[in-house]
Amino acid sequence: MKNTSGFTLVTVLILTSMASIVVLSTLRDSVIQERLSGNFQKKLNARLMSEKGVFSSMEKLEAGMLADPTINISDLIAKNSQVSGTGSLESSLYNATIEVDSNGDVLISSEGTRFEGEDQMQAIFEFVAGGGGTTGASVFSRGITGCSGVAVTGSGLIDSYDSSLGDYNDTLDDGSQNTSEQSFVSTVNDTGDIILNGSGTIEGDVLSSNNLSITQGADVTGNIHSNGNLILSGGVVVGGDASAYLSFSQSSGTVSGSISANQSISIQQTPVGGDVSSSGSISITGNTIQGTVSSYDLIAFNQTIIRNGVYTSGNYEQTGGSVFGGVRVQGNVNLKQYGSTIDGKDLRYAGNGTFQDDTQEYAFSPYKVSSTEISIPTIEPVEKITPESENNRGLTTCDPLDIATAIDDVSINTASPDLYINNNSSAGDLLELETSVANFLVDFGSTPDGDINAQSATFLDSATQIFYFDDVTIKGRMQVKENYNAVMFVDGDFTMSGASSLTIPDNSSLTIIIKGKFKIGSGAQVYTPDNGITDEGRPVFSIYSSYTGSSSGVEVSGGTRELYAVIYAPYTEVKITSGVGFKGSILGDVVTVNGAGGVHYDTALNEASFGGSSGSGGTASKLVFKGWRFTPVEESE
Numbered sequence: 001m002k003n004t005s006g007f008t009l010v011t012v013l014i015l016t017s018m019a020s021i022v023v024l025s026t027l028r029d030s031v032i033q034e035r036l037s038g039n040f041q042k043k044l045n046a047r048l049m050s051e052k053g054v055f056s057s058m059e060k061l062e063a064g065m066l067a068d069p070t071i072n073i074s075d076l077i078a079k080n081s082q083v084s085g086t087g088s089l090e091s092s093l094y095n096a097t098i099e100v101d102s103n104g105d106v107l108i109s110s111e112g113t114r115f116e117g118e119d120q121m122q123a124i125f126e127f128v129a130g131g132g133g134t135t136g137a138s139v140f141s142r143g144i145t146g147c148s149g150v151a152v153t154g155s156g157l158i159d160s161y162d163s164s165l166g167d168y169n170d171t172l173d174d175g176s177q178n179t180s181e182q183s184f185v186s187t188v189n190d191t192g193d194i195i196l197n198g199s200g201t202i203e204g205d206v207l208s209s210n211n212l213s214i215t216q217g218a219d220v221t222g223n224i225h226s227n228g229n230l231i232l233s234g235g236v237v238v239g240g241d242a243s244a245y246l247s248f249s250q251s252s253g254t255v256s257g258s259i260s261a262n263q264s265i266s267i268q269q270t271p272v273g274g275d276v277s278s279s280g281s282i283s284i285t286g287n288t289i290q291g292t293v294s295s296y297d298l299i300a301f302n303q304t305i306i307r308n309g310v311y312t313s314g315n316y317e318q319t320g321g322s323v324f325g326g327v328r329v330q331g332n333v334n335l336k337q338y339g340s341t342i343d344g345k346d347l348r349y350a351g352n353g354t355f356q357d358d359t360q361e362y363a364f365s366p367y368k369v370s371s372t373e374i375s376i377p378t379i380e381p382v383e384k385i386t387p388e389s390e391n392n393r394g395l396t397t398c399d400p401l402d403i404a405t406a407i408d409d410v411s412i413n414t415a416s417p418d419l420y421i422n423n424n425s426s427a428g429d430l431l432e433l434e435t436s437v438a439n440f441l442v443d444f445g446s447t448p449d450g451d452i453n454a455q456s457a458t459f460l461d462s463a464t465q466i467f468y469f470d471d472v473t474i475k476g477r478m479q480v481k482e483n484y485n486a487v488m489f490v491d492g493d494f495t496m497s498g499a500s501s502l503t504i505p506d507n508s509s510l511t512i513i514i515k516g517k518f519k520i521g522s523g524a525q526v527y528t529p530d531n532g533i534t535d536e537g538r539p540v541f542s543i544y545s546s547y548t549g550s551s552s553g554v555e556v557s558g559g560t561r562e563l564y565a566v567i568y569a570p571y572t573e574v575k576i577t578s579g580v581g582f583k584g585s586i587l588g589d590v591v592t593v594n595g596a597g598g599v600h601y602d603t604a605l606n607e608a609s610f611g612g613s614s615g616s617g618g619t620a621s622k623l624v625f626k627g628w629r630f631t632p633v634e635e636s637e
Helices: 002-067 073-079 357-363 403-410 603-607
Strands: 082-086 092-100 106-114 117-128 143-153 157-161 183-187 193-197 204-208 212-215 224-226 230-233 242-244 248-251 259-261 265-268 276-278 282-285 293-295 299-302 310-312 316-319 327-329 333-335 347-349 419-421 430-433 437-442 455-459 462-469 472-474 477-480 485-490 494-496 501-503 509-514 518-520 525-527 541-545 554-556 563-577 582-594 599-602 622-630
Touching (some): 002 082, 073 092, 157 183, 157 204, 183 599, 212 224, 242 248, 276 282, 333 357, 403 541, 419 430, 525 563
Parallel strands (some): 143 183, 143 193, 143 582, 183 204, 224 242, 316 333, 485 509
Antiparallel strands (some): 092 106, 106 117, 455 462
């Protein structure tokens, strides 16, 4: 009986131990499952917080684009580079950074945390810049744009500067001068020739929609292009490339880049820093070509040095000179003069050969070969530049605003008074303009009498106040009150003559909408602030003209000060005759610039419009989602 009781006790103990092991194992599994569930929950909450960081960043970017529809990507990111916040759960946080990646896309990197849980993700967006609509910055020509032609004579400098940094040629904080090479001289219509004649310099590009002629030592630091024929003579220096849709010819001067055309190329005594290529014939006399010369037609050299080889599907003629880099000819070869050198005797041709005594060996193999052994590189044709293909380089549609319709829409049927500012007082009578009212501060015979009230109207999709006049004659003084924007509609002519003056102070602007002729005489003075754009984005002085008469519709002779203005007159000639210079932007049907003063394009006009940034009628910039990118959390050591 005692033995049986002992066995039972041992059995119970074994069963109890086994049950304890099962219970402990179950408890262990439960703890592990609880921890896994907790970690998963923390990870999930962290993922949700990282997503919240992305969406909060998007909201901040969209608010910035809504506040400034024309904002660029650099300014948008600079103002919104960091976003952080907390969630509704305890210890839930997100931190996001916004930057532009190497592809130019907007990259939002967001990290979310909750307790020990961490998660990261990235969202990629394409930034689509907002369109300015009828009041966008693109309506202001990037320098000088003539719809039907441009003629520039004299010794003036055509270049650019940024008025937001100070006046033209000011010394900046880094010690440099406030000048740049971002100006353009361009035409738009198929008949739009450009003629540059004088000793001046153009620091930028010249783009002609038809023929281009540059003479008398004018210099161009950028590229030049012609949709017709391109003619350079008189020591013209080109700092970039020269291309012609038709033919190219140059006598003397320099081209630092390459020369290309679809028809013939003729170069005399002109060093070329790049290649020379054409589907047509090429004739070069004297000097040195640093690159390769290639053609589908005849190539003829006369006492020229070629540094990097010759290729032609046509015939080849060489009179003296030297060629390095080899000669490959599908047609005939004629070395016309004793001493015509091909370095290393690197000649291969498939046609007939004519050689002098020192080159007779070229008549046989290995120089004369089958045409299949000669490879001629493809010559890329010169394409016509159109407003659609090259809008970013200065060309634009001739009248993107449809200005005649815009001015007709803002016209009124009732008769408007003449504005006459007399000069009988010691300094001349003085009219001061605010936004909605104007009055004479000094009046000795000026008209009209009493307060002049503006009328509410909408011009270029922007609500504004406009003073309506028939003819405007200024012999005395007119000024805009500081911190006011004035708009003047002139149904007839606007004339400043004698010792008259117009003053526009800081953060103020004057816009003239005119149907007749606009003229500022040589004795008149226009005083504008150094910064050509107001705080809200208006040019300080703008002229919008729909004049279509036969004579010049806009004529500026200037005084002793550089005139700052934005001129938009696509149906008339704009004539600038100044010895002191013009700052701003010019668009006309034909633009004529004559004098030693030059034209200085203000790059700040890229951000300007008639109504300012708050009055833009265009679409806002936007973000287009491209995809997610998940990244592992970097563990600290």
